[in-house]
Amino acid sequence: FHPIDIYKPFNKPRPPPIAVRMDTDSSTTTSTAVYHHKKDKVVVIMGATGCGKTRVSIDLATCFQSEIVNSDKMQVYKGLDITTNKITIQDRQGVPHHLLGEVDPDAGELTPSEYRFSGGLAISGIVSRQKLPIVVGGSNSLIHALVADRFNPELNVFDGSNPVSTQLRYNCCFLWVDVSLPVLCDYLCKRVDEMLDSGMLDELSEYYGSVDPASQIGLRKAIGVPEFGRYLKKYPPGSGCGRGTGGEWDRGRRGVYEDSVREIKENTCQLAKRQIGKILRLKGAGWDLKRVDATESFREVMMATSDDHNKKRKKKRWMEVWGRDVLEPSMKIVKRFLEE
């Protein structure tokens, strides 16, 4: 199966209006452009934090001539790349990304309406380059704001008090990468440890040392910022607080640090749970979400091994399961969608 074989310009530039209708009555004259009813095709990859959406997006984008639009509400801001878990330049494999680390966090919180506007512009640009827009990120409220035909920022559609918009302004293919919650939570705890190993605390120390989080009402909500804020207030970097004579951390400091890490893990699992709830709400409202189940491949990842030979074998096994359960079904779904 070679998805590249089916490459063609997916979204042709929109033709000019085919007619202009003049509605005239005694008091007003209005003209209405009547457009071809073909909506632009957009792939939307949904799923809880950590479920592998980013990997799927790059795998699809390298096969289907695409550009990616980020829909994670924390990753839109500049800064805190480790804490918000932004994809690295290297991992992007040359695929252009939009609304990723572009918004100045000092300029206030990006509203869903602003996201709808900017995301809409990004999608039009991608379509004009005859490429496929792939929207990826865990913020379902942003996804709803972006694709709804009519969007009312006053209405919360996720608390059950207002209907989800089922009229969409794009022809959407929704891919839902799902992982069973207990398996995902185990993985998320491991991921937090890896983020810490990659320098998350140093990044946050620098953040607290250089900006006033009070002025960054969007980014300061990122998981890790409030949790480590308390730790960093008590043990400011370079102060020597909480260190014994040999420079090692005392029990008090270790305890506060471990509490912060525990909170980050708990809050990340809570976020995943809320995100899955929102996805189910959209599905229940009639959004045609195509679910791919990545649980088995996550189980493979969690079966850690320390010796090198087994590591290679594990990686091979993981790639087989990921290909079988996630990649191939996703490719087929998108291929079918593009051929429709």
Ligand code: ATP
């Ligand atoms: P709502 O707007 O109702 O909270 P949502 O689906 O738009 O929901 P989420 O993406 O679920 O928004 O994000 C909610 C919260 O989760 C954020 O305010 C932030 O605390 C945390 N969060 C989300 N994404 C990240 C991220 N990449 N890094 C760190 N924290 C995040």
